Amino acid sequence: DAGVTQSPTHLIKTRGQQVTLRCSPISGHKSVSWYQQVLGQGPQFIFQYYEKEERGRGNFPDRFSARQFPNYSSELNVNALLLGDSALYLCASSQENNSPLHFGNGTRLTVT
Amino acid sequence: AQSVTQPDIHITVSEGASLELRCNYSYGATPYLFWYVQSPGQGLQLLLKYFSGDTLVQGIKGFEAEFKRSQSSFNLRKPSVHWSDAAEYFCAVGDQAAGNKLTFGGGTRVLVKP
Numbered sequence: 525d526a527g528v529t530q531s532p533t534h535l536i537k538t539r540g541q542q543v544t545l546r547c548s549p550i551s552g553h554k555s556v557s558w559y560q561q562v563l564g565q566g567p568q569f570i571f572q573y574y575e576k577e578e579r580g581r582g583n584f585p586d587r588f589s590a591r592q593f594p595n596y597s598s599e600l601n602v603n604a605l606l607l608g609d610s611a612l613y614l615c616a617s618s619q620e621n622n623s624p625l626h627f628g629n630g631t632r633l634t635v636t
Numbered sequence: 637a638q639s640v641t642q643p644d645i646h647i648t649v650s651e652g653a654s655l656e657l658r659c660n661y662s663y664g665a666t667p668y669l670f671w672y673v674q675s676p677g678q679g680l681q682l683l684l685k686y687f688s689g690d691t692l693v694q695g696i697k698g699f700e701a702e703f704k705r706s707q708s709s710f711n712l713r714k715p716s717v718h719w720s721d722a723a724e725y726f727c728a729v730g731d732q733a734a735g736n737k738l739t740f741g742g743g744t745r746v747l748v749k750p
Contacts, residue, residue, distance in 0.1 A: 528679070557736045566640075566726050566740030567680070580737045614679055618736055624670070625736055627679035 526550070528628035530615050536634045537605050545600045545631045549617030555579075556598040557625060558590055559614040567614055573598055574621045602633075610635045638663045638729050640741035648747040649717050657712040657744050659727030668730030669710040670738065671701055675723045683725075686710065697721070722748040 529548045537543050549556050555574040559567035569582040573592035587603045596617075602609055612632050616625035639662045649655050661667060668687055672680040684695025691703040701712045710727060724745045728738040 555736055559738075566728075566742050567738075569737050569739070572736050582737070616680075616736070621736065622668075622730075623736075624682055624685055625680075625738065626682070627672075629677070629679040 528615055528617050528626055530613075530628040530631050532631060533629070534632045534634075536636060538636055539605055539607060541605050542601065542603045543605060543633060545602075545613050545615075545633070547598045547600070547615030547617075547628060549596050549598070549615075550626055553617035553619050553626070554596055555618045555621055555623070556592055556596065557616045557618075558598070558600045559616065559627075560584075561612040561614055561630070563611070570600070579621065605635045607635050609633065638667070638731060638739045640727050640729050640739055642725075642727055642741035642744050644744045645742070646745045646747065648749060650749045651719055652716050655712075655714045655717045655721070655746065657725050657727075657746070659710045659712065659741060660708055661710060661727070661729045662708065663729050663731075666705075669701075669703060670728040670730065671695065671699070671710075671712045672726045672728060672740075673697075673723045674726065674743075680726065683712070717746075717748055719748050719750065722746055 531546045557572040558570040561567040571590040572580040576592045590600045592598045612630040614630045616627045641660045670685045671683040724743045727741045
């Protein structure tokens, strides 16, 4: 079975631009979570979606938004990019709301 | 609020030697605890998890971890390290009431000497 897939793998954007990151969960998984990992730090929770509803939100500004589609794939959008948004963005899926997470390889976002 | 501390930023160990990575957590109730490993440029792979029951948990790749409630610790161990174990290791605590929201520690980078 395919694991969690994320696209694109790398992305370079300019300050002020907007970006959309995509995630396809493992087949049969209904929950998708997003994490931001700044270089040299542990991942930080951004959002969780389960059955297309937002189930949790971390301490991130409103510039960050996400959604989950009927096929359980998900998008993370970030508006008005700042240099500090440069990070590895990780998507993780799980079968149910409290099941262990399976992570993708991430999207490396660089903001210049 | 829950938090995780991994006191060691870097650890260097010789191949074949034992390894222990420390993790201390802060959480009000019985936590869900996890250890993940991350190789360069990769996502995180789950090594093992503790939800309840036996406090000594076995994981993949020969790793084990012991939950000690009195010390608020969940240390990861491996009896004999292989060169392929060189990676970054993250301890995480989950909120039972908040689904998949995990709080991660800062990570410990493990270097393996030949």
